Amino acid sequence: MKISLLTNGIYPYVIGGMQKHSFNLAKHLAKNKIHVDVYHPTSNNDINIENYFVDEELDYLSFIVIPFPKTPKFPGHYIYASYLYSKALYNKIDLTEAPNVIYAQGFTAWYFLKKNPFLNNLISNLHGLEMFQYSINLKNKLEQFLLRIPAKTIIKNANLQVSLGGKLTNILYLNKAKNNSVIEIPNAIDDSWLSNKVDFNDTSEKLKLVFIGRYERRKGIEEFHNVIKNTIDSLNYEVQFVGPIPKEKQIKHHNVKYLGTIHDSNEIKKILYNSDIMVCPSFSEGMPTVIIEAMTCGCAIIATDVGAVSEMVDKNNGWLLKASNIETGLSIAIHEAIKSSQLDKLKQNSIEKAKNFQWDCVIQTLIKNLLIDTTSLS
Structure with missing residues (x-):
C-alpha cells in the first residue's frame, strides 16, 4: 500500500495539533512498512526533518514541499490561499498513477473533491471542526462562517472521513456527511x-x-x-x-x-x-x-x-x-x-x-479501515 499524506504543515516545522498528528501519522505508517509521500508546505533550513525519524522509517518516507500560496491580506485570504494550496496539491499528484489512498488533513481535500466528488480513494480528516463550535464574539462568528465554506464542501462530498470522536461525529452528520462515511479514530501519542x-x-x-x-x-x-x-x-x-x-x-x-x-x-x-x-x-x-x-x-x-x-x-x-x-x-x-x-x-x-490513546494501537485501526475501504480501488 502507498499513501499520499497531504497536510498544511508538519511538526517540527510547524507547532500545532494537526501538524503533530501529520508527523505521527507518517512515522507510524512507515513503522508498519507502508510507503508514505508527505506533501507539506514548509522548507526550513534550520531543521532537518530526517533527524526526527529513524532509518527504518525513512526507507518508507518521501517528503515533497509544496509552497503555501501567498495572497494579499483581505477578509478570508487564508481560505482562498487554502484553496490554491489544495489546487497545487491536486496538480502535483498524478491521479492516473494514483496512490492506494490520499489522506487529506484539514482543507487539503477541497480542490480534489470539487473536481472529482466521486474520488473513492480519498480520506478526509478535518480534525477539530472548530468552525461549527462555540462562537466567542461577532468577529469569531464571521470567521467561522467563512471557514464553513470549504468545510461543508469536504464533509458533503467525502466518501470516507475521520472523526476524532466525542461531539465531532455528530457535527459531521449534522452537516450532511454521507451515510456511513464517518469512521471514528482518536488522536494518539507515541x-x-x-x-x-x-x-x-x-x-x-x-x-x-x-x-x-x-x-x-x-x-x-x-x-x-x-x-x-x-x-x-x-x-x-x-x-x-x-x-x-x-x-x-x-x-x-x-x-x-x-x-x-x-x-x-x-x-x-x-x-x-x-x-x-x-x-x-x-x-x-x-x-x-x-x-x-x-x-x-x-x-x-x-x-x-x-x-x-x-x-x-x-x-x-x-x-x-x-x-x-x-x-x-x-x-x-x-x-x-x-x-x-x-x-x-x-x-x-x-x-x-x-494508555487508550497510543499510536501503536490507533494506527492498526486506521490501517484496517483503509484496507477495508480501498479493496475495490484500482
Missing part, C-alpha cells in the same frame, strides 16, 4: 510518552498549573489570565505558559512564568512531569494532543467540554468546563483542586486512561 509515575509533587507547597499552546483567541487564554489575576494572590498555586504568548499579553507576577516556544519533547515532558494540572480552557477544540501528553505525564486536566475532549477527560481525572462560562468554571476547578485530597488519584487515573 508510547514513548507513557509513564508509570507514582511519585507525585507535594501540593502542600504550591499547586502547579501548566498551559501549552499558541496565543489564539479561541484558546481561552484571556479567560485564564482573568482568573489568574483575580485569584493568584489569594490561592496557593503557580502557572507556567509554554508557547508564543506576546509580551504585551503576559501577566507580571512571580508565580506566573512564560517559557516561550519549546520544540524539544524531552523538555516538554520534564515540564509536564513536574506539573499537577494541565489547563486547556478553549472555546473550541478537536482532540488536543497536548492533553493526552499531559495525561501520560501524570497531570490531572482542567478542560472545556468541546470537540472530543470528553473522550479523554471526566470526573475521574479532572474537571470539564462549559464553553459558555469558562471563567467561573475555571475558578471553581482551581479552588477545588487546591482543596482536594484526591488529586494524586486523579493524576494516576490520567496515566491509566492515556
